[in-house]
Amino acid sequence: MSNTADNITIERKHSHVEICLQGDVAFKSKTTGFEQFEFIHNALPELSLCDIDLSTTFLGRKIGAPLMISSMTGGYSEAATLNQHLAEAAERFKIPLGVGSMRQALENPLYRDSFAITRKFAPSIQIFANIGAPEIAKGLRKSEISIMLELLEADGLIVHLNAAQELFQPEGNTNFRNVLEQLELLTNKITVPVIVKEVGCGISATVARQLLEVGVSVIDVAGAGGISWQKVEEIRYIRQFGQDNRFSLPALDLLLNWGIPTAQCLLDISELKKEHSEFIDIEIIASGGIKSGTDIATSLALGAQLAASARSLLKALYEGTLEKTIDTWLNDLRAVMFLTGAATIEELRNKRLTFKQ
Ligand SMILES: Cc1cc2nc3c(=O)[nH]c(=O)nc-3n(C[C@H](O)[C@H](O)[C@H](O)COP(=O)(O)O)c2cc1C
Secondary structure, eight states, X not given: OOHHHHHHHXXXXXXXXXXXXXXXXXXXXXXXXXXXXXXXXXXXXXXOGGGOBOOEEETTEEESSSEEEOOOOOXXXXXXXXXXXXXXXXXHHTOOEEOOOOHHHHHOGGGSHHHHHHHHHOTTSOEEXXXXXXXXXXXXXXXXXXXXXXXXXXXXXXXXXXXXXXXXXXXXXXXXXXXXXXXXXXXXXXSSOEEEXXXXXXXXXXXXXXXXXXXXXXXXXXXBTSBOHHHHHHHHHHHHHOSOOSSOHHHHHHHHTOSOBHHHHHHHHHHHHHHOGGGTTOEEEEESSOOSHHHHHHHHHTTOSEEEESHHHHHHHHTTOHHHHHXXXXXXXXXXXXXXXXXXXXXXXXXXXXXXX
8 A cells, every 4th residue: 555545544534533523424304213213111010120131142142232332443553542442341341343444454564453452452252343345346355354354353244335435535436336246255255254234324125135145144234313424524525625516505415314214224124034034043233323222222122133333432432431321321221121121132122112102
């Protein structure tokens, strides 16, 4: 990788974190959809609060709670500190962790430590490698897969599909040809599960089906309603090139708010899973705008195996409240379980939701 390309990537990673923390990057006219649902109160829960067990399983392993820290960063020196803190929190709560895109670790060994540090501080949890669709489209070599997996002693590889982000990114790669075909080759040659996620525009049932048919094990919906990555990249674009007329104003408004709400993705993919016995074992991750224990609870009742969060936890990390935030979310989840009469996460998954009046 040339120095210039290296610098662009480091600038991008830095500004992603800075803009996510400070910028106006929320969807303007779209929500996750979680607010439309509520659980039916159970006046006779027949359990004590202290009976409630938050543990569950993910990809066949027991985890402390149905929450994951989503893929975020790595690949520059400050990212090592961020990844260390995320790993420490994940280890404390015994929850899975994803790292950010590992493209730089493949291109330059200098950047590998900022990813590898996660395993040092989280020896007992599931950690997932991460790479983007444009890299997949080019075809990953076996040696590249090994580097990513060995660096983290990874439990799986996450592939992110981020067409809208690339479309808005000043240096974006908009060649998404052959991704599905290459994913099929990947699932055939890799020894760990492949998880496919979006980054905030959601995965439809149609796309989920295509992914499952080529051997993907987990769909992380990363739906709309939380952060709009189009907005993040639009801010970077304006900083670099000023305001211009790439898109007409009505189209810009539509594109910045483009995406399938998280709750809609969950409903549609759960339905697909129910209708097709061959997909019975696949797991669904609810992400995109998760910001509370009640969001986690609603996600599970909508069919998710667990929920995952990125931006809210990153903000908490910067405010020095990461572990407190996770604690609060899990307490809220426990409260919902108590009031619905669910002693276990499995029981919560079977609780009915109603549409709010
Ligand atoms: C600072 C930051 C960097 C991110 N980098 C990556 C990445 O490298 N790979 C990836 O798959 N997703 C990345 N994401 C996307 C998240 O994993 C997640 O899918 C998305 O932000 C939606 O979740 P949220 O609403 O909880 O933030 C990043 C998110 C943040 C906040």
